[in-house]
Amino acid sequence: MKLASLKSGGRDGTLIVVDRSLTRYLPVPDIAPTLQHAIDDWASAAPLLNAVSAELNDGGPDDALRLDFTALASPFPRAFEFVDGSAYLPHVERVRRARGAEVPESFYSDPLMYQATSAGFLGPRDPVHVVSEDYGIDFEAEVVVVTDDVPMAVTAEWAAEHIQLIGLVNDVSLRNLIPAELAKGFGFLQSKPRSALSPVLVTPDELGDAWRDSVLHLPLRSWLNGERFGEPEAGVDMQFNFAELVAHAAKTRPLAAGSIVGSGTVANQDTGVGASCLAEIRMLEIIADGKPSTPFMSFGDTIRIEMLDAAGASIFGAIEQEIRRYGG
Amino acid sequence: MKLASLKSGGRDGTLIVVDRSLTRYLPVPDIAPTLQHAIDDWASAAPLLNAVSAELNDGGPDDALRLDFTALASPFPRAFEFVDGSAYLPHVERVRRARGAEVPESFYSDPLMYQATSAGFLGPRDPVHVVSEDYGIDFEAEVVVVTDDVPMAVTAEWAAEHIQLIGLVNDVSLRNLIPAELAKGFGFLQSKPRSALSPVLVTPDELGDAWRDSVLHLPLRSWLNGERFGEPEAGVDMQFNFAELVAHAAKTRPLAAGSIVGSGTVANQDTGVGASCLAEIRMLEIIADGKPSTPFMSFGDTIRIEMLDAAGASIFGAIEQEIRRYGG
Numbered sequence: 241m242k243l244a245s246l247k248s249g250g251r252d253g254t255l256i257v258v259d260r261s262l263t264r265y266l267p268v269p270d271i272a273p274t275l276q277h278a279i280d281d282w283a284s285a286a287p288l289l290n291a292v293s294a295e296l297n298d299g300g301p302d303d304a305l306r307l308d309f310t311a312l313a314s315p316f317p318r319a320f321e322f323v324d325g326s327a328y329l330p331h332v333e334r335v336r337r338a339r340g341a342e343v344p345e346s347f348y349s350d351p352l353m354y355q356a357t358s359a360g361f362l363g364p365r366d367p368v369h370v371v372s373e374d375y376g377i378d379f380e381a382e383v384v385v386v387t388d389d390v391p392m393a394v395t396a397e398w399a400a401e402h403i404q405l406i407g408l409v410n411d412v413s414l415r416n417l418i419p420a421e422l423a424k425g426f427g428f429l430q431s432k433p434r435s436a437l438s439p440v441l442v443t444p445d446e447l448g449d450a451w452r453d454s455v456l457h458l459p460l461r462s463w464l465n466g467e468r469f470g471e472p473e474a475g476v477d478m479q480f481n482f483a484e485l486v487a488h489a490a491k492t493r494p495l496a497a498g499s500i501v502g503s504g505t506v507a508n509q510d511t512g513v514g515a516s517c518l519a520e521i522r523m524l525e526i527i528a529d530g531k532p533s534t535p536f537m538s539f540g541d542t543i544r545i546e547m548l549d550a551a552g553a554s555i556f557g558a559i560e561q562e563i564r565r566y567g568g
Numbered sequence: 569m570k571l572a573s574l575k576s577g578g579r580d581g582t583l584i585v586v587d588r589s590l591t592r593y594l595p596v597p598d599i600a601p602t603l604q605h606a607i608d609d610w611a612s613a614a615p616l617l618n619a620v621s622a623e624l625n626d627g628g629p630d631d632a633l634r635l636d637f638t639a640l641a642s643p644f645p646r647a648f649e650f651v652d653g654s655a656y657l658p659h660v661e662r663v664r665r666a667r668g669a670e671v672p673e674s675f676y677s678d679p680l681m682y683q684a685t686s687a688g689f690l691g692p693r694d695p696v697h698v699v700s701e702d703y704g705i706d707f708e709a710e711v712v713v714v715t716d717d718v719p720m721a722v723t724a725e726w727a728a729e730h731i732q733l734i735g736l737v738n739d740v741s742l743r744n745l746i747p748a749e750l751a752k753g754f755g756f757l758q759s760k761p762r763s764a765l766s767p768v769l770v771t772p773d774e775l776g777d778a779w780r781d782s783v784l785h786l787p788l789r790s791w792l793n794g795e796r797f798g799e800p801e802a803g804v805d806m807q808f809n810f811a812e813l814v815a816h817a818a819k820t821r822p823l824a825a826g827s828i829v830g831s832g833t834v835a836n837q838d839t840g841v842g843a844s845c846l847a848e849i850r851m852l853e854i855i856a857d858g859k860p861s862t863p864f865m866s867f868g869d870t871i872r873i874e875m876l877d878a879a880g881a882s883i884f885g886a887i888e889q890e891i892r893r894y895g896g
Contacts, residue, residue: 251608251824251825280579318648318824319648320646320647320648320686320687320688321685321686321687323757326754346752347752350752352752352753352754353754353757354683354754354755354757355682355683355684355685355755355756355757355760356683357649357683357821358648358649358686358687359648359649359686359823359824359827360648360821360822360824369720370820371720371721371819371820375820392697392699392894393699393894393895414820417820422753422754424674424675424678424680425680425750425755426654426680426681426682426750426755426756427682427683427753427754427755427756428683428754428755429651429681429682429683429816429817430816430819430820431820432683433820433821434821434822488757488758489757491699491758492698492699492703492742492745492758492759492761493685493688493761493762494688494762495687496579496646496687496688497579499687566720566721567721
């Protein structure tokens with residue numbers, strides 16, 4: 241099934257079930273008012289939501305409403321936990337090679353992951369407001385999963401059972417704030433503002449064979465200002481699968497229901513498929529030419545992030561965002 | 569006024585108003601079921617909650633209930649944002665001096681702050697479950713503030729107006745996991761598990777003259793296994809006040825209502841007042857003797873953190889936690 245949230249209804253929006261073709265939907269107030277409510281009580285809510293989904297996919301009921309993507313909030317307008325991995329090592333390798341640094345051997349056995357802000361996710365068509373272009377505005381196209389309650393110190397094998405929803409994220413990054421921030425030693429804060437999830441999140445069964453071994457095996461497509469930017473294969477070069485990422489996050493604490501775990505920027509060794517962020521293109525330029533020639537994003541620039549199934553249909557809907565001057 | 573949450577009532581507990589002496593309370597279901605609900609609509613809820621508080625402090629009403637600290641959840645059993653500063657530079661200076669490193673000049677003008685997990689706060693009398701003593705279990709006694717909605721890029725001057733609640737936190741730290749984690753460059757994750765807030769949070773007016781210039785001017789007292797451990801003055805050596813910390817956190821994003829902003833471990837230049845974490849004692853031992861002699865916490869150890877007013881009465885109630893083996 242596919243789940244989303246309307247902007248109307250308060251800070252957490254209103255949970256809706258969306259049909260497979262992303263054209264029709266139903267609110268489900270009798271099952272759960274919000275997606276957080278549903279995931280808090282997933283064992284009870286999921287079968288009821290699935291029944292609504294089946295009915296929608298069968299063409300019913302008559303009172304289903306027409307989906308308008310601009311009316312959607314983030315599926316989780318706010319969440320209690322967002323931890324973001326960096327599981328595609330080609331991304332890490334390029335970033336480090338561009339500054340002449342080695343990739344430590346441990347990076348191939350111990351996931352990179354950081355604690356991200358979860359207090360607000362931008363709607364999938366909301367603009368990204370930034371104070372200054374000097375911050376070095378970039379997008380990062382990633383896959384995310386959402387868990388139910390995960391016990392502390394879970395094994396990766398068991399962690400896989402706790403992955404209940406899958407989606408995409410535009411992990412907005414302010415590149416020029418990163419070096420000084422990371423140099424302080426405490427990780428990202430100002431350099432990672434609010435992100436945007438895809439219009440809908442889907443259950444693993446919705447992906448069929450494309451979801452296996454806790455990896456999503458489809459290209460992740462990005463368009464910058466309407467031009468194809470990249471379509472790396474999310475099923476290739478993912479050093480740690482989502483079960484391993486969830487287990488990493490849960491090593492010393494339980495994960496609460498509704499925890500969002502990100503893959504990191506999707507990247508392949510094959511540079512011919514393009515990239516999922518501007519920083520990586522710039523790194524390739526630095527490696528080739530000694531300096532970057534592609535600028536970061538400017539006010540008015542747009543980014544579109546989407547994943548299509550084998551038949552060419554959009555799975556999660558498209559994230560489509562414009563960069564805008566804050567207060568401008 | 570003083571606010572807390574009962575464990576009963578679901579994942580977010582049940583909001584209660586507690587009297588000044590921390591002996592009696594009332595649930596307020598007609599005002600807000602949870603503290604998150606109240607802070608989401610603070611302008612409306614606060615006056616109503618204040619009226620209940622005033623009645624409790626006047627000895628009424630007859631149906632007020634007797635407070636049992638063990639029945640309390642964290643005031644926020646889960647929250648959407650927790651960012652923790654490190655505003656007491658003596659703590660930073662000692663940690664760095666112990667490893668022969670300088671404190672960069674920028675640390676005196678640009679706050680250190682990290683994104684912390686907010687998905688679950690331990691109750692104030694809940695045990696701290698840890699898988700292994702080898703993790704290097706430590707407490708950190710800190711002051712926290714809670715904001716309402718804070719706009720992006722707020723000035724420190726305006727940020728002060730958004731501080732609605734004040735409390736304490738035991739920021740549980742797993743010291744032996746920190747070096748490897750920080751070396752990866754992405755900040756704390758596994759080394760900072762769930763923390764515990766104080767039993768109650770209070771509004772700034774409750775602190776009288778002890779709350780001024782966005783700093784709390786009272787000693788923060790810690791007892792380890794029942795013995796006095798430290799009582800550094802929270803009003804001394806705080807390099808950045810809470811308004812500055814809130815503004816730092818909000819530089820590139822709004823802060824959502826209910827965001828929790830921590831001071832970092834309270835520490836003074838005067839080492840005679842003791843410390844607010846074991847790491848700092850160990851650093852002083854390293855500076856003096858070349859090696860630490862005080863061990864980190866063991867299973868069965870207890871920590872008590874409390875702040876008293878000028879008359880010796882507990883303001884926030886005491887955080888009292890025992891370290892326990894996870895699954896043991």
